[in-house]
Amino acid sequence: MSNFSVTTGRDGSRSFGEHDDRWSDSHGGGKQRNRGRGGRPYGGYRGNRGGNYSRGGYQRRGSGRGGYSRGRGRGRGGPNPRSRLDEDGDFSMDDDGTSSSRERFSPYGVPRRSAGRGKNRNGDNYAVMQRLGIPVTDSDSPQWHKVVIPFGRKGGKDFILKSLRDRLNTPFNPVNFHFEQEKAIFFVQEKQEAMAIRSQDKKIQLPNGFKMILIVKPCSPPVTEINSEALEKLKVCMSSRYDPSTKSLNLSCLAKDQALMAENLFMALSRRSVMTSVIKIIDENIPELEELDVSDNRLISLETMRELPTKALNVKKLNLGKNKLSHIDELRKLQDWKLEHLILEGNDLCDKFKDQTSYVSAVRKKFPKVLILDGHTLPPPIVFDLETSSELPAVKGSFFINDEIQSSIVHFLKAYFTLYDSDNRQQLIDAYSDEALFSLSAARNPNIEYSQPNINNYLQESRNFVKMSKDSQGTVRKNKLLKKGRINVVAQLCELPSTTHDYNSFIVDVDHSSGVLRSFVVEGVFKETEGKSDRPPTRAFSRKFVTVPHGSGMNIINDMLTITNASREQIQNAFKHPAPTPSSSPVPDASPAAPFSPAPSTYTAEQQQMIQQFSAQSGMNHAWSLKCLEQHAWNYEKSGEVFLELQKQNKIPPEAFAK
Numbered sequence: 001m002s003n004f005s006v007t008t009g010r011d012g013s014r015s016f017g018e019h020d021d022r023w024s025d026s027h028g029g030g031k032q033r034n035r036g037r038g039g040r041p042y043g044g045y046r047g048n049r050g051g052n053y054s055r056g057g058y059q060r061r062g063s064g065r066g067g068y069s070r071g072r073g074r075g076r077g078g079p080n081p082r083s084r085l086d087e088d089g090d091f092s093m094d095d096d097g098t099s100s101s102r103e104r105f106s107p108y109g110v111p112r113r114s115a116g117r118g119k120n121r122n123g124d125n126y127a128v129m130q131r132l133g134i135p136v137t138d139s140d141s142p143q144w145h146k147v148v149i150p151f152g153r154k155g156g157k158d159f160i161l162k163s164l165r166d167r168l169n170t171p172f173n174p175v176n177f178h179f180e181q182e183k184a185i186f187f188v189q190e191k192q193e194a195m196a197i198r199s200q201d202k203k204i205q206l207p208n209g210f211k212m213i214l215i216v217k218p219c220s221p222p223v224t225e226i227n228s229e230a231l232e233k234l235k236v237c238m239s240s241r242y243d244p245s246t247k248s249l250n251l252s253c254l255a256k257d258q259a260l261m262a263e264n265l266f267m268a269l270s271r272r273s274v275m276t277s278v279i280k281i282i283d284e285n286i287p288e289l290e291e292l293d294v295s296d297n298r299l300i301s302l303e304t305m306r307e308l309p310t311k312a313l314n315v316k317k318l319n320l321g322k323n324k325l326s327h328i329d330e331l332r333k334l335q336d337w338k339l340e341h342l343i344l345e346g347n348d349l350c351d352k353f354k355d356q357t358s359y360v361s362a363v364r365k366k367f368p369k370v371l372i373l374d375g376h377t378l379p380p381p382i383v384f385d386l387e388t389s390s391e392l393p394a395v396k397g398s399f400f401i402n403d404e405i406q407s408s409i410v411h412f413l414k415a416y417f418t419l420y421d422s423d424n425r426q427q428l429i430d431a432y433s434d435e436a437l438f439s440l441s442a443a444r445n446p447n448i449e450y451s452q453p454n455i456n457n458y459l460q461e462s463r464n465f466v467k468m469s470k471d472s473q474g475t476v477r478k479n480k481l482l483k484k485g486r487i488n489v490v491a492q493l494c495e496l497p498s499t500t501h502d503y504n505s506f507i508v509d510v511d512h513s514s515g516v517l518r519s520f521v522v523e524g525v526f527k528e529t530e531g532k533s534d535r536p537p538t539r540a541f542s543r544k545f546v547t548v549p550h551g552s553g554m555n556i557i558n559d560m561l562t563i564t565n566a567s568r569e570q571i572q573n574a575f576k577h578p579a580p581t582p583s584s585s586p587v588p589d590a591s592p593a594a595p596f597s598p599a600p601s602t603y604t605a606e607q608q609q610m611i612q613q614f615s616a617q618s619g620m621n622h623a624w625s626l627k628c629l630e631q632h633a634w635n636y637e638k639s640g641e642v643f644l645e646l647q648k649q650n651k652i653p654p655e656a657f658a659k
Contacts, residue, residue, distance in 0.1 A: 146219040149212060160184055164200060172193035181303060226277050231281075235281050237254075238251070247288055249282070251293060292318050301325075320342070320343060324347065325344070405510060408553075412547075421500050421501055432490065440562075445567075497529075519545070522543050525539065525571075607629075611626050624657075
């Protein structure tokens with residue numbers, strides 16, 4: 001705090017603008033850049049049609065300044081409307097093609113070449129980039145390449161880099177690996193590294209079953225950090241914008257701050273390096289921060305702010321107005337803040353709601369305690385404050401009444417879904433009674449904010465009462481879609497898309513069991529396997545079975561199947577542990593092991609989880625897995641080492657693997 005000075009008025013107060021005593025629409029804004037005829041930027045250049053054209057190149061109307069003359073070569077030496085802009089700045093150019101004394105950076109574009117030939121190490125362009133701490137390479141040095149992996153967040157950094165290194169003969173050094181929304185991004189400097197990475201496009205499978213897309217393209221050197229000199233000047237700027245009396249920090253329109261611009265520094269908060277530096281300064285100097293204004297900073301994502309709630313725990317007021325946020329789900333990245341005042345007005349996401357009620361509801365899903373939104377006072381929220389010292393009980397998975405019921409239901413589900421996932425579902429006819437009923441309901445879950453392939457394949461046979469009309473025609477359709485009798489039921493099952501279920505995702509809940517009737521629900525995920533797509537959609541399902549005793553097993557008298565879109569977490573966790581491919585004529589020993597196999601109820605939840613995990617990894621049944629863990633005092637690593645050693649020596653009996 002000693003290095004973070006603050007300048008205040010005589011009365012100790014500070015005003016940041018007219019919007020509020022502390023929040024402003026802009027700070028040190030500056031005027032809008034001049035535009036040419038018809039609103040065109042940079043003077044509105046014209047080509048052959050409707051414009052002047054000379055033999056020596058383009059000629060600008062009305063002024064020779066910055067234009068092209070015949071003696072300057074054919075279209076070379078100055079700007080044109082298609083010029084590429086620097087990623088960290090655009091430069092106002094004089095007639096001689098060099099940077100003028102009034103240089104300004106722009107956050108969008110790629111480096112502009114200097115007017116003269118050669119490296120131009122002494123130019124103003126290079127000097128300003130040096131002040132910012134941006135690395136600059138010679139024209140003959142290795143070309144940087146940017147690698148973009150759409151939806152790379154699903155795989156994670158470790159998985160992506162390990163998969164590439166395992167498949168590439170060329171070693172590569174990833175620089176500045178980070179995530180932007182769902183994309184994974186990093187940089188490589190050598191061309192051969194970039195070519196090797198590009199060769200693996202759509203050849204690596206992500207944990208969710210999709211192919212990894214690799215987009216590789218040349219780019220300017222990545223900005224990894226701001227140098228110490230620029231960082232110190234940023235700290236001084238933030239000090240002048242901080243009000244200790246209200247513990248508020250105004251970073252509105254930081255890129256146009258007059259003090260920074262006077263130092264030829266472009267501190268766009270949309271740049272990752274700038275935001276990282278701001279978070280560092282807040283963490284080291286003002287962790288007590290309670291109000292933050294980051295409005296009018298062209299933020300398209302809040303990914304770079306994700307760590308800020310862990311550095312400034314007490315923020316209650318946040319101004320995100322006049323940015324480029326397009327989806328309400330971006331707020332999830334700052335959800336650890338218990339916000340009471342929030343401004344989002346001026347972002348594209350505000351226009352995506354049909355009415356004010358749905359807008360407020362969506363915001364309060366992220367920040368339940370918000371009382372003032374966009375300057376409007378909201379009705380008090382109805383929330384339950386669970387911030388207590390006591391921990392919530394652990395979430396339980398499957399529920400069975402006793403071990404006997406568990407064993408019979410697990411055996412039934414193994415046999416049923418092995419046949420259901422086979423090429424011949426007609427074999428399921430023996431699983432249903434003569435008077436069996438079957439119904440299918442398909443609907444998209446609106447509470448899951450994650451786009452998935454549509455469920456059109458199921459809508460035609462969907463018996464969703466909410467979507468049906470309530471007149472006589474709707475009643476006829478309801479009766480028609482209710483399949484009656486084992487033949488009609490199995491015929492309907494054969495019409496549904498081919499599937500592969502993830503047995504490790506199953507959760508079973510037995511709600512009733514007696515000598516004459518048993519009712520239970522199984523839910524989990526599956527993927528569709530028919531079609532030519534290399535990315536089969538993953539669905540979530542819930543299936544309620546009502547069964548009656550039949551011989552040594554049971555028959556289904558009612559089967560209710562519900563299908564909906566899978567959540568992000570379900571897709572990421574699906575099919576992580578491969579199971580044997582179901583065959584058309586399965587045998588009990590070949591059926592995949594279910595995660596709800598018997599585990600002694602006398603053991604703790606953590607011990608039961610260790611038994612299940614050890615059984616899945618070793619291939620031994622639960623009894624032998626339990627025996628191994630108990631003999632080594634529940635030391636998981638030690639048990640695994642002993643198992644591997646005994647397996648090498650062929651000292652584990654066959655019955656240990658019988659399930």
